[in-house]
C-alpha cells in the first residue's frame with residue numbers, strides 16, 4: 001500500500017502571531033516553527049497502517065527551507081521518504097494554489113492508495129485543503145475522521161463535525177483527513193532520528209510540479225487592510241467571600257445580560 | 259440585478275437559521291438565489307420559508323443520491339447553478355461541511371475564496387477576524403466569482419417576503435469511486451439549547467469542572483441563561499464533554515454577547531476561540547489564571563460554590579420576569 005501524508009509546518013500556536021506589514025501574510029520570521037500537531041496524528045495513523053500491512057509512506061510538505069524539519073520529524077517517526085515543495089513563488093499561496101501544488105506532488109508518487117492529512121492547520125484557514133486536494137485528484141473525500149479502518153480495498157471512517165457523527169465508506173484510492181482526537185502520536189526514537197537523516201528527500205519546485213502553469217496565480221484574493229485588534233483588559237475582579245454568585249448575577253443584570 | 263447564490267442548510271424539513279442570515283446579507287450584492295440540494299420534494303417543502311426571507315429564486319438540485327454522498331452533490335449543484343446564472347457571488351455558511359463545499363467550488367471555478375466573513379459590503383469587501391481575534395482584516399476577491407463562507411450568527415435574519423421562482427438543476431449521477439458514501443448518520447441531538455456558534459450566551463467548562471458529573475453544573479447555568487454549553491480541550495480530552503462542544507483554535511470559534519468560563523485557565527489556544535465575545539466572565543480558583551486578565555468580570559473562587567449560586571440567582575430573576 002502506498003500512503004502519502006501531507007504535513008505542514010506552522011508557527012507554534014502557543015506564541016503570538018503577527019501579520020507581516022508589507023504583504024499581510026503570516027510573519028514566520030519571528031515565530032518558532034513546529035510540525036502542526038494534527039499532522040503528526042495523520043502521520044501516526046499512516047504508521048499504524050504500516051504496522052499491519054505492507055506500506056510505503058511518502059511525506060509531502062510545502063514550505064520554505066525550514067519545512068524540511070517537519071519532513072525529517074515524520075521520517076524519524078517512521079515514514080520512508082519525503083518530498084519537499086520549496087519555491088519562493090509560492091509565498092502567500094492561497095488555498096487553491098496550495099491544494100493544486102500538493103495534488104501535483106501526490107501525482108508524482110506512483111499508485112497511491114491513500115492520502116492522509118490533518119483536518120485543520122492551527123495557523124488558521126478554512127480547514128478545506130484536504131477536500132480540495134480530493135477534488136483535484138478525483139478521490140473520495142473522507143474528511144474530519146476520528147476513527148479509521150482501512151481494509152480490503154475500502155476505507156470506513158467515523159466523521160465528526162458540529163452536526164454529529166457520520167459513518168463514511170469509500171473505495172481506495174481515497175483521501176482521509178484526521179481530527180486531533182484520532183490518536184496519540186508517537187515520539188521519534190533516537191534510532192528513528194538517526195535513520196531519518198539517511199532517508200531520501202526530493203526537493204521540487206513549481207516548474208517540476210506545474211510545468212505548464214500559464215498565468216500562475218499565487219492568490220485570487222487580496223487583503224485591503226489588516227488592523228491589529230486592541231488587547232482586552234481585565235475589568236472588575238472579586239474574590240469569593242460566599243456571595244460571588246450573587247454579585248455576579250447583579251453585574252449581569254446591570255449589564256442587561258440577564 | 260445579478261443573482262447571488264446561497265447554499266441552503268436544511269434538515270430536509272426546515273431551513274437552518276444560518277441560511278436566513280445568508281439571504282439577508284446576499285441582498286447587499288444582488289437578488290438572493292437559494293440552492294437547495296436534497297432528495298426529491300425538498301425544495302417544494304422549503305420554498306415558502308425561503309421566499310419569506312428574501313429568496314427571489316429557488317434552484318432545486320434534487321436526487322436520491324444527494325443525501326447519500328458527502329459534500330460532492332452540493333459542489334456539483336453549485337457549480338451548475340453558477341454556470342446557469344453567472345452570479346455576483348456565492349455564499350455558504352462557514353460550517354465544517356460548508357467550508358469544504360465552498361473550497362471545492364472555488365477550486366472548480368478557479369475563483370477566489372474568502373472564509374469566515376463577519377461583514378460584507380456592497381462592493382464585495384469582506385471583513386474577517388483572524389488569528390483568534392488578534393486582527394481585523396478586510397479582503398477582496400481578485401479573480402473569478404467570489405465564493406464566501408459566512409460565520410453563522412454574524413448577521414441577523416430579515417424577513418423580506420416575496421415570490422420566488424423555482425428552477426431545476428439536473429444533478430449528475432455521483433461516481434462512487436470519487437465520492438464517499440454516508441452509511442450512517444448520528445445527528446447530534448439538538449436538545450433545547452441553542453447551537454454553540456449561534457448562541458448569545460455560552461457557558462464553558464474546563465478541566466477545573468473535574469468530570470462529566472461536574473458538567474451538569476455548567477449545563478444548569480447555561481439553561482438558566484438560555485445559553486449553549488462549551489468546553490475546553492482539556493475537558494474534552496478528559497472525556498468530560500463531547501468533542502463537538504470544544505471551543506478554541508482547533509474547536510469552534512464563538513462570539514456571543516456573554517461568555518462564562520468555569521475552571522478554564524485561558525490558554526492562548528482557548529482564547530483564540532472566544533476572545534471576540536462581547537462580555538467575558540471567568541470563575542477560577544487560581545488568581546494567576548490568564549483568563550482573569552481579560553475577563554470583564556473575574557471571580558477568584560471555587561466554581562462549585564459560585565456557579566450554583568449564580569444559577570439560582572439567575573433562575574430567580576427569570577421567574578420574576
Ligand SMILES: Cc1cc2nc3c(=O)[nH]c(=O)nc-3n(C[C@H](O)[C@H](O)[C@H](O)COP(=O)(O)OP(=O)(O)OC[C@H]3O[C@@H](n4cnc5c(N)ncnc54)[C@H](O)[C@@H]3O)c2cc1C
Pocket residue numbers: 013037122463464465466467489490491492493504505506507508509510520521522523524525526527528531541542543544547559560561562
Ligand atoms: C495545537 C493546539 C491546539 C489546541 N486547541 C485548543 C482548543 O481548540 N481549545 C482549547 O480549549 N484548548 C486547546 N489547546 C489546549 C490548550 O493549550 C490548553 O491545554 C487547554 O485549553 C487547557 O484547558 P483548561 O483551561 O480546561 O485546563 P487547565 O489549563 O488545566 O485549567 C484548569 C483551570 O481550572 C481551574 N480550576 C480547577 N479547579 C477549580 C475549581 N474548583 N473552581 C474554579 N477553578 C478551578 C484551575 O485553576 C485552572 O486554571 C490546544 C493546544 C495545542 C497545542
